[in-house]
Amino acid sequence: MTKRLLTACVCICMLLTLLPATVLAANPTYYGIFIAGTEITDENCSNITNEFIKEGRVSYDPVTETLTLDNATIECSEEYGAIIAIRFFKGDNLTIRLIGDNTLTAHGKNYRCIYGSVSDVTIQGTKEDSLTLESDGDSLQVDQNNLTIDGCTINVTSHNWGGIQAWGGTLSIQNGADITVNSYELSLVGENGITITDSTADAVASGEECNTINSNSGNITIRNSTVRAIGTSELAYPAVYAWEGITVENNSTVTAESSGMRGIFTDGSMTVSGSTIMATGTTYEGLVAVESLTVDHSNLTASGKPDGQTPAIITNCLNITASDMTAKGGVQLRDLSGVAAIERSFTITPDDGTLAEFKVDDSNWDGSAAVHFTEGAASPYDAAVTFNENEMNQLTAYRYVHIGQHIHAGGTATCHDKAICSDCGRAYGDVDPDNHVWEDHFTVDKEPTYTEEGRQSIHCKYCDATKDSQAIRPLEDKTPDSAPADTAISAAEKERNAITLNRKTNTAFKNKNLKVTWPKIKGADGYDIYVSVCGKKFKGVTASVTGNQNRSVMRATIKKVAGKKFKKNKTYKIRIRAYRINGDQKEYIADGRTLHVVSDKNPVYTNAKKVQVSKKKYSIKVGKTAKIQASVIKQGRNKRLLPAGHGPQLSYISSDKTIATVSKNGKITAKNKGKCTIYVQALNGRSKQITVRVR
Known part of the structure; x- marks a missing residue:
């Protein structure tokens, strides 16, 4: 019995030695990451290699979930059958760490450089670490998750599709990252939001009917960054689009240009704080913020369709505080959504201790004939001003609008008056006690007598200063004995x-x-x-x-x-x-x-500025009459002329009553052949001359 058992054990051992080694080996661990078709496992993760990895080193640390590209070059093309350079489908986070200069190319229809779905993806490196992506399809796409680009330099070229895209998630560019994208469409996408902080992003899309930077379900926030978004197609959509709203702040500069529609469009509100915006639309507006546009201590320039009737800016509520805003094409305040939660409004608030000017031009897109807005509290403003409905409606008439700080200039102060600004016509500064405004005639300071000289001088119009004093000779002694006998005037x-x-x-x-x-x-x-x-x-x-x-x-x-x-x-x-x-x-x-x-300062009444007549010459036959049609043009158009108790508004004087007379109502009666003049005079002396020829 013992011998049989021993024999059986020996046979079993001999059979085991004949089995393949793989039957006994443990199964490898797969991490759901593919490098040009090669899946990363625990066996190859320390150094992934295949024929598509041309240079450098590719490795993966499963503990930190970090894929490292160390000066790596990966080439995928139809010739070799590899479609995606880096592909991942895993449930955990993924960090792609860059060391040195790395290049991924994917040439072929729908070929991509990086594509996948994880919880969150972070591409990380220093400014000296770079990643260059070139593809015929989308270059870098993450679905249903968030994408962060942290500190590194990324250059993207997508010949047929999009650039850097986070669909179903957010896109964050931060910590000094430097991003350049040239794509056919959608250069930067963060479907649920885009945040660019302390970084630079330069994005150009050449395709039709697409945005360059797009967040179709979220906000776009730009902080302390420089962003350029260009759409080069004549059929391009807005270069920058956000569904919920756009915030640009903390010394950022944003340039958005579309050769098609608009430079910037948001269905929500846009806030600009301490930053610079340049938005240009070619066939439509330069900037549209459906709900509101708030500009605070910033510079904003928007251009609509040149020399057309398209405004540069459309929004429902416009709030400008201590900022410079130029709208080449004008501004329209209206509710594009049709369901605005708040009433439209327009406010301008100057910076402390400064003036804010509001200039408009109703004819020129470039503002070459811009003047101060004169309705309501006329520009410039030294305090916050809120415009009423009529004033907001009037904005639609202007082809150019500029709001900015007003600095008085020009004019000369005198001993009586401050200098008058040559631009706005307001007084500013202090008086100059040494600068006099002289009368253009002499004023008698002392009347001469028959025994003493008089004195006359030219006086300052405003103070007691005089100049060029001179004597007036004494009066001649004309006694009755020496005077002509017939001196009385007829x-x-x-x-x-x-x-x-x-x-x-x-x-x-x-x-x-x-x-x-x-x-x-x-x-x-x-x-x-x-x-x-x-x-x-x-x-x-x-x-x-x-x-x-x-x-x-x-x-x-x-x-x-x-x-x-x-x-x-x-x-x-x-x-x-x-x-x-x-x-x-x-x-x-x-x-x-x-x-x-x-006085021109009278709050109720005003004087005649001029007398206006319908005809300046009359030719009348002897015995005939004619009626002068005359009216007074007022100095203050909103004031009244003096009431009738002061006399008739117009009086009529004939230079020769033997030729023609004129009644108090302006009726001319021709008396004898000849020529005379009739003067039509207002209460303050302003007059108009009429020539009458009697034939």
Whole structure:
């Protein structure tokens, strides 16, 4: 029995020695990662090799789940039958670590460089570590998971499909990564969101009907990064698209250009903070943020279709704070979604201690004729301003909009006034006490007498400074014995002088002073000017001007009436009388009509800017009549002319009543053949001349 048992054991041992070794060996572990068709196992993971790995070393550490490419070159092509350089289907995370310069190529229809699905994929390295991908299909694609590119340099060329894509997940580019993608379509995709932080991304797509950077279910966030997205096809979609919204912040620069539709489009809101944006659309808008666009301490330039009617920017709510925004093509504030959660709005807020300007051009796409927006609280603004519905509607009329910091420039300060900005017309800075604005005529400082000289000088229009003081010779002693016997002026001559005086006497307030001009009267030694508040009597002569000024038009500046400065809420009347000295007496040789004038600062009333007539020449037969059609153009278009109690708005004066007369209502009656002039004069002296020929 024992002998049989021993014999059986020996036979079994002999049979076992004849079995293949593989039957006894343990099964290998597969990691779900393929390198050009070769699956990584625990047996080859330390150094994966095949005929497609041309250079360098490829290895995998299953403990850290890290695939290392060390100066590796992997080539896949139809010639060799390998379709994907790196493919993975595993349930754990995967890190692809780069060392040195690595190159993956996949030439063939639908051939890809990197493709797969894991929990998360991270491609990691330093700025000196690079990965170059070139394929006929998608170069780098991860499905249903997140993709992170950390610190390394990646250069992608996809001849027929997309560049770097994370479908069903997010794409993150961070820590100084430098990404360059040239693809047919969809250069960068993070379906559920894209974040670019402290990095550079340059993406160009050449295909039709596609975006360059796309997040069709999430947000795009760019922080402290430089991003360029270009779509070169005439049928390209927006270069940058995000469904939920776009945030650009922390000193980022984004350039988005589409040779087709828009530069940037989001169905949500876009916020730009401390950054620079340049968005260009060729056939549509430059930038569309359906819900809102907020620009804070940033620079944004958007260009729509050149010289067309397409705006540069469309959004429902526009908020600009301490920023520079230029829209070549204009801005439209409207709800593209049709279901906006908030009402449209438009606000501009200047930076602390600065002005914000809002300029528009209704004709030129480039803003070559841009002017300050004048509706409501006119530009520039020293505090936040919110625009109303009418002002927002008016935006659609402009082909160019610019919002930015306004810096006053130009103009010259005087002893009375600050400098006036040559751009916006507002006063700024301080007055210059040494820079005077001189009158263009002499003012009598001391009247001459028969025994003493007078003095005259040129006065500053605003202060007590004078210059060029000179003497006025004493008056001549004309006693009754030495004067001609017949010195009294005739009524006809006095009437002619009055016509001359009245036809071109003008009054106007300037810098709180009353300016008066009138024509010189032949033979006049001087002129007395009477000024009073309307409704009160004249109280003597307010000012006198000697007649020895060597000019055809006389001038005077009156700073006070009855010892008081002029007030903006009062109206004033003025009358000028020309005189000559007859012996030791004044003889008045022309009496001007009483004119009425208000300060340009009066809150209710205004003066005539000019008189407008329908005809400047009339030809009338003797005995016939004609009616003058005249009207007053106001200085302040939103104010009223003085009421009827001050006199008729228009008066009519004929230079020769023997030729033609004119009624108080402007009716001309032809008397005798000849030619005369009719003057149509407003209450403040502004007039228009009409020529009448009677035949």
